[in-house]
Amino acid sequence: MTVVSCGPINAISLGLPSVTAVDQRRGRLPKETFYRHNKISASLKRSFIEDVDSITVIASIREKETRIPAGKDVSEILVLALMVKRHVLPTDVIEHISRNNANKIAFICNDGLQTIACAWRPAHQSVGLESSVILHGEWLETSELSFKLSGEDLDVAWDSICSQIEFGSLEGADFDCRLALKIRREQLEDELDTLRERHMRTVQVATRNRLFSRIQDIKRELSEIDGM
Numbered sequence: 001m002t003v004v005s006c007g008p009i010n011a012i013s014l015g016l017p018s019v020t021a022v023d024q025r026r027g028r029l030p031k032e033t034f035y036r037h038n039k040i041s042a043s044l045k046r047s048f049i050e051d052v053d054s055i056t057v058i059a060s061i062r063e064k065e066t067r068i069p070a071g072k073d074v075s076e077i078l079v080l081a082l083m084v085k086r087h088v089l090p091t092d093v094i095e096h097i098s099r100n101n102a103n104k105i106a107f108i109c110n111d112g113l114q115t116i117a118c119a120w121r122p123a124h125q126s127v128g129l130e131s132s133v134i135l136h137g138e139w140l141e142t143s144e145l146s147f148k149l150s151g152e153d154l155d156v157a158w159d160s161i162c163s164q165i166e167f168g169s170l171e172g173a174d175f176d177c178r179l180a181l182k183i184r185r186e187q188l189e190d191e192l193d194t195l196r197e198r199h200m201r202t203v204q205v206a207t208r209n210r211l212f213s214r215i216q217d218i219k220r221e222l223s224e225i226d227g228m
Contacts, residue, residue: 004028004058004079007110008142012057014079014108015146019144022057029055029080034097044092051090053083055097057130058108061157065166071155074105074136076164087111091134095120105148106165114139117147117165121179130197135179185225192218 002029003010004016012022031052043096059079063070070076080097089109090191098105098120107118116138123129137145150170151157159172166179192215199211 004056004077006054006056006058006083006108007083007112008057009108009110009115011079013132013142013175014059015148016059016079017059017149018060020079022060027057029057040096044096047090048091051086051088052093056081056083063154063155066149068149068151068157069153070099071153074104074154074158074193077154077161077178078103078105078106079108081108081110084109084111085177087114087139089116089118089134089136094118094134095132102227108145110142115142115145116140119162121162121176124176124180125143127174127177128184129176130180131152133179133183135162137165166211173180181225181228185222188222188225192222 001021001022002024003012004024005013008121013017031048031054034040035048058081061068061077061079067106078090078101080092082093088103094107095108105119109116116136116139118134121129121133121135123131147161147164148170149157150160151172156172159175160170161172162176163169163172163178166182195215195218197212199208199215202208202211
C-alpha cells in the first residue's frame with residue numbers, strides 16, 4: 001500500500017501507527033463535494049474556494065486496525081490534512097466538515113511552510129462549555145507536530161488528542177471542564193485588563209468604587225480557578 005500524503009504530512013510523519021494510514025487511492029477528497037450539492041452560505045463556499053487548496057484523509061483510527069476498543073460515543077477518529085492557501089485557519093470550513101460527519105476529526109492545516117493542528121468541539125453546557133469551540137495549537141514546523149494514541153477506548157483517545165491539540169498534554173480526563181475553565185480564565189483576564197484601565201482613568205468616586213469592587217470579584221474568581 002502506498003500511504004497517502006498531503007505535502008510532507010502523512011500518518012507516519014505524525015507519529016501515528018502505520019495501521020492507521022490511508023491508502024493513496026482513497027485519501028483525496030475533492031473539496032467541491034462539500035459544497036457543490038449542499039446548501040451552504042456564500043461566505044462558507046468562498047472559504048472552501050479561496051482558503052483551502054486540498055483536503056486529504058491521511059489517517060483512520062478504528063478498533064479494527066488499532067485494537068483500541070470503540071467507545072460509547074466514538075467509533076472512528078479521522079485525521080484530515082488541509083493544504084491552506086494562507087497562514088490562517090479556515091475555521092468555518094473546519095466546523096462545517098466536523099458538524100456534518102458522524103466521526104471525530106482532527107485537522108492538520110499546512111500553508112506550505114508551517115503546520116497547525118486543530119479540531120472542533122461541540123458545546124457541553126453542563127460543565128460550563130457554553131458554545132462550540134475550534135481547538136488549536138500553535139503554528140509549527142511540520143516535523144515538530146505529532147500525535148500519540150492514548151486511552152483504553154476511542155472516547156478517551158479522542159479526548160487525549162483534543163488535549164494534545166489545546167493543552168499540549170496527553171491527559172484527556174475532564175477535557176471539556178478544563179477547556180471551559182481556560183476560556184473563562186481568558187475572559188476574566190480580558191475584563192480585568194479593561195477594568196484596570198477604566199479605574200485608572202476614572203475620577204468619579206462612586207464609579208471608581210464600583211470598578212474596584214468588580215476587580216476584586218474577578219481576582220477572587222481567578223484564584224478559585226487556579227485552585228481547581
